[in-house]
Amino acid sequence: MNKLFATLTAAAIAASATFAKDVITVKGSDTMVILAQRWAEAYMAAHPDATIQVTGGGSGTGISALINGTTDICNASRPMKGAEREKLKQRFNSLGIEIKSAKDGLAVYVHENNPVKELTLDQIKGIYTGEITNWKEVGGSDSKIVVYSRENNSGTYVYFRDFVLKGKDFVASAQTLPGTAAVVNAVSKDASGIGYGGAAYAKGVRFVKIKKDASSEGFEPSAETVKNGQYPITRYLYMYLRSKPTGALKQYIDWTLSPEGQDIVTKVGYFPAK
């Protein structure tokens, strides 16, 4: 009996060894996908032996992949939830490693011709929860507000709901789109539209200045306002790993946090983590 167990185990472990691989896989946040691609391209150019595969899908998708063991690095534009940590703990006996890889100002976009220049956090909350439905209620023209949002597997969606909407649900009429680029595209074509997403994506739309409250000054997301905390909606962009990185994975992570890697963060339109 002992020999049978030992034989079965040895044979199976030997078979499992054939599945070892050297490719680093990165999956998750759509907000971070351009940044992750730029990192991968630059790193592979400097390290020809390295292979880094980057895909998006949303923070929730990336976290699921981390838990399922199908990605090495999960990109997430929100912190992992307690329940997700629990799943990782159950499968891998580890809480996971969180790495703050960049900082982002979560921008609110409107059409270039929209006369509304600034909004308070409460007004944004009102628009996205359906309490405010017409632009004239916030100093704009008399037109119905068309709300664009993200799908619920998006870290940006979760962060916006938790931080800006204080956990309240999005208005039912909000149109959900599969990526920040899609939100920007929709708002750029809709004079009554409003959307949110990473500051790096804002092409063809205009930032709204965000005010903490009615009496405070409004700010657009910029390196300075995000870094000094003046811009009210800032967040970290994370990389999550199952365990402490070693070998090629550690080299890559260290490089993304190096001045060279953080320089790419700035070029893409985000802000250094430190």
Add this chain to the structure above:
Amino acid sequence: MNLNAWTALFALPAVVLAQGGPSTDSAKVDTLTAKVAHLEEKASNIEAAMKSGEEAFAEVKTTVDKLAKIKVGGYVQAQWQFADSLNQASVDGGNFTATSQERIMIRRARLKTTYTTATSRYVLEFDALPSGLSVKDANVQITEPWLKAFSATAGIMDRPFGFEVGYSSSAIEVPERTRGSQILMPGEKDLGAMIEFAGTDKMGFLEHFNAKFGGFTGMGSGAVENDNEKDYVGRVGFALPFYDINLAVDGGFSAYIGKVTDTTTKVSETKTVNDTVTWVAKSGTKRWDTYDRNLMGVDAQIYYDLPVIGGISLRGEYWWGNWPSVVGNTGLGSLDGNGAYLREVASWYVMVVQNVGTKNQFAVRYDVFDPNTKVDGKDIGKYLGTNKPNLNDAAQAAWVLAWNFFWDDAVRFTVAYDINLNEETNSAANPNIAATSTPAQIASAKKNFTKWSKDFDNNQVTVRMQVKF
């Protein structure tokens, strides 16, 4: 400007160029006008088709959003087992038959449907085996909409006791739960109602605490209520994460406070009489008397990420209490016509699980179940007779060694080896034979006690494949 007008505007120069330049020829103008009109009509058709598509998309999206609330999942565990002997008693899927020591079987085949809204949840789970279909979970849950921390559940669900009972059978790192868990909490489920608190990340320090408390029939998921007594079960737990060092310390305290009704007047308890441990009839018992079925439990789990190797966890659990049961079975449920046997039970285990990379996981567990802590192994078989301690009072233990290989996110292979140990009984070489024993009983008892007087061969290997979706 609508789509028709834009299309016409952009199409015009192309049409004009196609004609070789401006012309005053009225026929050409007419031709151009007709072509523009034709293009406008086409654009109009396209616009109508797009609007129709948008409407269809909106309808589909509404349907998809509704369907997204329904989740269907499940798993199948197919396994091959090899035992040391024919007819071997086993807790890993039931006893082997008298003519087999190896078998292929479907251990579990689950299909679970969950419908979730913002404040409610419905769960229905079946186990479809060749031996029959059974309901594993059938419950409804509502969650208060404000803090989303308190919920109430009613139906068939896991008993909120200890750590192992609520741990999914698809996730457990060795083939089966411990012997104590299987005997005292068979099937893990019971029918009842429960309230639950689960701290959220907006609740500060309370985020790390949870509590469950419920009233259950005490009959298990497959049986119907047989009396007015309810079993009250609860657990208060904590989960303390130390993210900076990737360490987590979890644990809890559980209580099972219940009663069981005896339909006879034959109630026995273990006592030491004249230096001899024996079953003694309890005096003054009446039909329909109830007896306490109480169990306490503590559990702890520590998780840590070992550099280079991977995550490791150390887990342990200890249960103790009073557990009235029938003569031949120390399990949960109603008593039978042979009366109640009042036992003090204990069950514990320690377990280490080590992940190596993303594919491999190794587990070692040692567990002990003592169905009667008042009886020592050497008290069993010392005397023969129906009122003397028997093999149902003997403790059993097991080392379980398991290796799991995760083929992908759905498929897991398990190879496990159970080294089963038994409390060594008296050999019954010179038993004091009770007058009530028949020659056949004496012969059988002598044979069994002789077997149990040393650790006998009852180890087994399990090779399992699980597919989960």
